[in-house]
Amino acid sequence: MPKTTQPTLPDAVRQYAESGQRRVDGWLSTLDAELIALVSAAQSVRGVTGSVGEIGVHHGRLFILLALGLQPGERAFAVDIFGEQQHNVDRSGEGDEARFRQNLARFAVSEDRIAILRASSLAIRWPEIEAAVGAPARLFSIDGGHTATITANDLAIADAGLAPDGVVVLDDYFNTEFPEVSQGMCQHRLVDGGQLVPFAIGDNKLMLARPGRGEAYRAVLAEAVPPRFFVRHTEMFGQAVTVFRTPRRLVHRIRQSEIARRLTRHPIGKALKPIVRRVLGE
Ligand SMILES: C[S@@+](CC[C@H](N)C(=O)[O-])C[C@H]1O[C@@H](n2cnc3c(N)ncnc32)[C@H](O)[C@@H]1O
Secondary structure (H helix, E strand, O other), X not given: OOOOOOOOOOHHHHHHHHOHHHHOXXXXXXXXXXXXXXXXXXXXXXXXXXXXXXXXXXXXXXXHHHHHOOOOOOOEEEEEOOOOHHHOOOOOOOOOHHHHHHHHHHOOOOHHHEEEEEOOHHHOOHHHHHHHHOOOEEEEEEOOOOOHHHHHHHHHHXXXXXXXXXXXXXXXXXXXXOHHHHHHHHHHHHHOOOOOEEEEEOOOEEEEEOOOOOHHHHHHHHHHOOHHHEEEEEEEOXXXXXXXXXXXXXXXXXXXXXXXXXXXXXXXXHHHHHHHHHHOOO
C-alpha cells in the first residue's frame, strides 16, 4: 500500500461509527467501529479497491459501516444463515433478514450494491461470493459461527478472497465466552498454512492482513487513534501489532492516561507499581 496522508472519514461513515451504529441491534464498540472506518478510509485514500462484506451480519450493525464506505463501482456481500437458525450451532446472534434490510434502508444503503447470500458459510466458497460482487475483498469481517471449525473455515474463505492489501476483521478472538474462535485462528495460522496475520487489536476485534501488508494500516491507526485508547505496541504470531482499548474500568483509565505513562517510565513510578496494583485490586 503506497504511503500518503492520513485518511479523513466521510461524513456518513463518521456519524454512523460515532453514534448511528448504536441504533442497530448487534455487537460493535465505538472504538472498533472507528478502527474499521479508518482502515476503509485509508484504503480509499491509497487506491485500494475491491469488495467489502461480512460473514454473520445479524441485523447489520457492522455491515452498514462497511457499506457506507463503499467507493464508486464497489459492491458488498452479506453472508448469514438468517431463517435457518438450526445451523447456528453455537447460538451466536440470530440473523434476521427483514430487520437487516430495514436497517439498510434506515441508513440509506442501496440494496442494488449488496449481494445477500443466505447460507451457512460452511456451504460457501470464495468464488461464489466473488461471482456476486465481482472483485476480491478489500475489507472482510468474520462474525458468523464461533466454533473452531467455522472460524477456520471463514478465515480460509477470507484468505482465498482477500485483495493483496485487503484487511480481515475477526470478532471475539479474545472473548473468553468463545474460546474456539482463538482455536480456529491458531488452526488457520499454525495448521492450515493460512496467510492471514494480525496487525491490530481493538476492544473485540483482531485485524489481519497478508504478511508485510498490515504495517501501513498499523501506522495509520497508531497516528489517528486518540492516546487514551492506546495500550501498547507488541507482537503476536511473530508480527508487530498495536493494541487499542476503550478504557472502561478505572484501572484502564488510569493506566492509559498520559500521566500514568510518564510515571511508569520514572524510577518513582516503578517503585510505586506494586502498591498501586494492590490498591486497584489487580
Ligand atoms: C454475533 S452475530 C453477528 C453480529 C454482527 N456482525 C453485528 O454487527 O452485530 C452472528 C451472526 O452469524 C450468523 N451465523 C451463525 N452461524 C453462521 C454460519 N455458519 N454461517 C453464516 N452465518 C452464521 C447468525 O445468524 C448471526 O446473525
